Amino acid sequence: MFVSRIDRLSFIRIYSSTYCCRFYSQCDNDFSATYNVDKVQEKWSNIWKKDKYSSPKTSTNHHFSILLPPPNVTGILHLGHSLTVAIQDSLARWYRMKGQSVAWIPGMDHAGIATQVMVEKYLQKIKGVSRHDLGREEFLLQVNNWKDTKKDVITRQLQSFGASLDWSREYFTMSEKHSRAVTEAFVRLAERELIYREKSIVNWSPSLRSAISDIEVEFLSVTGKTELEVPNYQEKVSFGQITEFSYRLKDSDHLLTVATTRPETMLGDVAVAVHPDDERYCHLIGSHVWHPFRETFIPIIADSFVDRSFGTGAVKITPAHDYTDFGVAKKHNLEIIDVIDEHGNMTSAAKPFSGLPRFVARERVLTELANRNVLGLIKDYSMTIPKCSRSGDIIEYLLKDQWFVNCKEISNRAIEAVKNGTLKIDPPIHEQTWYKWLENIRDWCISRQLWWGHRIPAYLCSNDKESTWIVARSENEALSKAREKLGGSIKIKQDEDVLDTWFSSALLPFSVMGWPDRTDDYQRFYPLSMLETGHDILFFWVARMVMLGTELTGELPFKEVLLHGILCDKRGKKMSKSLGNVITPENITRGVTLQDLNDQAKQNYETGVFSQKELQRTEDMNAEMFPNGIPECGNDALRLTLCSLNIKSHNVNFDVSECVTNKLFCNKIWQASKFVLTGIEKNPDFVKGCPNMIDKWILSRLAWMVATANEAFSERNIHVVTRVLKQFVYHEFCDWYLEATKPGLADVNSKIAFGHLDTLIKCLDVTLRTMAPIAPYLADELYAQLSHRIPSLPSFDSLMEAPYPAEMEFQVFRDQNVEEKFEKIKKIVSSTRSLISSNRIRPRTSEAHVIVRSQEDADLYRSNSKIITAMSKILGLKVSLETDQNNIDNCIFDTVGTDCSIYLVLKDAKKMVELGDRIENKISNLEKRLKKLIEKTSAPGFITGAPIDVQKSLAEKKDALRKEIEKLSQMKVKNT
Known part of the structure; x- marks a missing residue:
């Protein structure tokens, strides 16, 4: 029970106390008429920061540890970040109020490519210089200045939003501490032969002159010829076409036609492939064709990868510029020729086209093929075009010497962890994506040709005879290893490249805890309790954290992954x-x-x-x-809006107008609190009273809210928490309970008034504590204001140190029987209100007679007649059994279910006549509409000729009209 919980926590002032609640009216002077957002936010931000409520408790062994996905220092936070923060802060505050030690760790990501591109754009726009004009050292100084500026802005944004982060544990992915962890991870993986250097195909951005990760590649779908702008080209470039051209067969006048969407790459063709079972070409397997620009013969090979329906069924093989072709070349021992360089220009191997930009070369190649009479059709073609998300450039697939992580073995452990349930992915719909990605994983290219990032801890060491790459923690360690391996005088140079940002980010769950050292934080908070992030980086970040975490620490970095949808x-x-x-x-x-x-x-x-x-x-x-x-709108309204979204949906749609609605919701709670204080002011000597039925009903609904909110938090359905809060506050507490208590509160110093006040205080206390994780500013401010004025309320410096309402505490209040009874009262009130409004009757000018079948219902309505009268806005209420019913004149009539009837009696005879005429006219109009519909649907050919959906729609309209006519007929005025 709640009381016993309070006793256990040694609160001085509790609900069961008979302490008289003294209310000083002068205190109301500083209780503003509405919720002052700015004033409240500034006040509580300072309090939370000053008193360090976000620091983990040392008095408990129950921990909840979570990492804020680090915002990039490219710019300021947007709403996507706010969604992440709202979710995580709500969970952190909930666990904190449940008594757990919470470590919610903030940090920033250096975001290698993104930040370098942004700073380069800035420098070009503001100062007209490039990074090459500045040089590496000066450019990195500029990036650091940019990082410091953006970091300060992001920090202020997070603090303003109310994020209860533990800033004492803040991290940056290029700090000295994190750099040490990155170096150690690279070295250990290399020692285990999980990192290697090899020439292989990578995603290459010519504008950036760097390899980029798959997440930085966007695919643009086109269905035919499309003109696109490409960086460094004055004219638009055509895409969405497939070109046919022919190779001449060796020792023959016959031609073999192939098809390609990238004609310029034919300069690097080393073979033509056909399917071994393709009857059109099987006789050509093993023969050769003449390459007109390379001036050599290239073989025709057979391989089952060929799609016989693509183009002509014969495909060109360009291994240096296509992932699939590269694999085919290795399988068939084919030559590999680079014809496009890292600037996007044609190499010397392209012979007559050497030095031309790739898309200029495309047009020249087509012209030359036409001149040689081997150019075929050029047709529209549906295709996807890989673009660099950072520069907008068209991606080239280039063969480069790069560092790779061997992912096969470590990915198997990540797959098995989900399959055996040790790693939970929520929502589980993303499990199939997890399996698909990891079961088909390619080795991970972790080299980036950038200046901003972690320099790769690998050194090219050479003597007079040979050279080798040495992976080491420092240059001295590399020298020592090189001398052992090579001997003699050693020249050493560190790799100029930096690591993929995702590599350093993949270490965060354990690096922020002090790894590679087994620090107190590491032993206390690792593995993390959960990882929460967007589903769009499930593979790029989450999977890599799991792979590297299990490999380097021997444990899963977390056992629960909560994924939210993409904000739209x-x-x-x-x-x-x-x-x-x-x-x-x-x-x-x-x-x-x-x-x-x-x-x-x-x-x-x-x-x-x-x-x-x-x-x-x-x-x-x-x-x-x-x-x-x-x-x-304020932070509370924004947080409520974000937490109202079903985050587990694939896409999460955000509407700013909902923030305005939620600001009104915040003000509604504020006004409800003022109402309670007014009630206390009128009953300054109130003591604990006995609750009547209406009090028991709202307490039962309060218990439902608490149980549902806790279950929703446990299941990570935060939108359900906000939904039940609004259901309780708006539709039950404010719309019904506050209105229902007005007659009782008007009876000053009565037991009924005391029971209402005691219940009102309970409801406010529990509601504010329930909503505190989601709307912390409002909850803390109102609770402080109320506890200052209501001594029976427990007092907290902040609700972060208050207990979250627990289901067990309120089970005693749950009463389904009372809820069912009050639902009957609500139906009586709603039906009476409907009679009054639909017939345009002025409030409090009529009397209601309720006729029921059972004595139990009669007793229920009589005992709550004041509530029904007040909430229905009628002059009075009379309740009778059907067996005792007398004639009721001058009335309109309605039914409530099958067991109850309401007669609304009007004193004004003239009004009765007007009302009767209005109802009769309305019935007449509805009957005319119904007649027309019946005639239409009965017409010859309608049933056989009209579409099924039209027939269904008209049938539904007829049913609706019949019901409305029946309802109005029951309402017919009964005159004397």
Whole structure:
């Protein structure tokens, strides 16, 4: 029970106390009329920070540890980050209030490619210089300055949003501490032969002159010829076409036709492949064709990978520029020729086209093929085009010497962990994606040709005769290993490349705890309790954390993965710069005009964050979505809105108007609190009273809310928590209970008033503690205000140190029988209100007679007649059994289910006549509409000729009209 819980916690003031609640009216002077968002947020942000409520407790062995996915230091936080923070903070606060020691760890990601690209754009836009103009050292200094500026902004954003992060454990993915962990991880993996250096195909961005990860590749689908802008090209480039051209067979005048979407790569063709069972070509297997530009014969090979339905069924093999072709070349021992370099230009191997930009070379190749009479059809073709998400460039698949992680063995452990249930993925729909990715995993290219990032701890060591790569923790260690291996005088140079950002991020669950050392934090908080992030990085981050975590620590880095959907706008479009629909959280919490929104977009353009197109799209979207700007909503309203979304959906649609609605919800709770304080002011000497039926009903609903909220938090369905809060506060506590208590509270110093007040205080206390994890500013402020004025309320410096309401404490209040009885009262009230409103009767001008079949119902309505009268806004209520019913004149009639009837008696005879005429007219109009529908649906050929959905729709309309006529007929005025 709740009382025993309070006793165990040694609270001085408890509900069971008979302590008189003294209310000083002068205290109401500083209780504002409405919820003052700015004042409250500033006050509580300072309190939480000063008193370090976010630090883990040392008094318990029950821990909840979680990592905030590190925001990139490319810019400020957007709503996607806010969604993550709202989810994690709600869970952290819930566990904290449940008495657990919570370690919620913040940090920032250096975001190698993203940050370098952003700073390069900024420098080019503001100073007109490139990183090559500055040099590596000066450029990195500029990036560090950028990082410091953005880090400060992000920190302020997180603190303003109310995120209860433990800032004493803050990390940065390029700090000295984390760099040590990255180096150690690389060395250990290399020692276990899980990291190797090899020439292989990678995703290459010519604009960045770097390999990029799969997550930084966007695929653009086109269904035919499409002109696209490509960086460093003045003219648009055509895509979405397939080109046929022919090779001449050796010792023959016959031609073999192939098809390709990338004609320029034919300069690196080393073979033509056909399916071994293709009757069209099986006689050609083993023969050769003449390559007109390389001026050599290339073989025709057989391989079952060939799709006989693609193009002509004969495919060109260009192993240096295609993943599949590279594998085929290794399988058949074919030559590998690079014809496109890292700048996107043709290499010397392309002979007459050497030095040309790749897409210029494409047109020249087509021209030459036409001149040689071997160019065939060029047709529209549906295809996907790989683009670099950072630069907008078209990806090239290049053969490069890179460092790779051998993923096969460590991925098997990640697969098995999900299969055997030791790793839970929620929602489980993503398990199949997990298996698909990991079962078909390629080795992971971790080299990046950047300046900003972790330098790869590998050294090219050489003597006069040979050279070798040495992986080591330092240059001295590398020298020592090289001398043992090579002997003699050693020259040494560290690899210029840096590591893929995802490599360093994959170490975070254990590196932030002090790994490779077994620190106190590591032993106390590792593995993490859970990992929460977006499902779009399930493979790129989550899977890699699991793979490296199990390999380097011997344990899963976490046993639960909670994945949220992709945040979209209200139309279901993913929020992105390119669409112009990104929303900054502060514009919602503080409010913003349309002009200010556009000024922000222009500033982003002027500093290189937005392109001209992105600026225009953003301004267009601002005008469409926010023609009147965005009103100030506050952090609580934004948090409530984000937590109201079903995060486990694939896409999560966000509508700013919901924030306005939730601000009204916050104010509703504020006004309800003022109502309670007013009731106490009128009953200054109240003591604990006995609850009547209405009190028992709301306490039962309170118990339901607490049980449902706890279950929802446990199952990570936070939207259910917000839903039951609104259901209770709006529809039960405010709409029904507060209204129902007004007659009782008017009877000053009565037992009924005391029972109401005691119940009101319980409800406010429990409601505020229930909503504290989601709307912490409002909950803390109201609780402090109320406990200051109501001595029977426990007092806390912050609700973060209060107990979260537990289901066990409130089971005693749950009463299904009382809830069923009150539902009957609600139906009487709702039906009476409907009679009054639908017939335009002025409130409190009529009397209601309720006729029931059972004595139990009669007793129920009589004992609650004051409540029914007050809430129905009638003059009075009379309750009778059917057996005792007398004639009731001058009334309109309605039924409530099958066991109850309501007669609304009007005193004004003239009004009765008007009402009767109105009802008769309405019935007449409805009957005419019904007659027309019957005639239409009875017409010859309707049943055989009309579509089924039309027949069904009209049948439903007829049923609805009949029911409405029947209802109005029952309401017919009964005159004397």
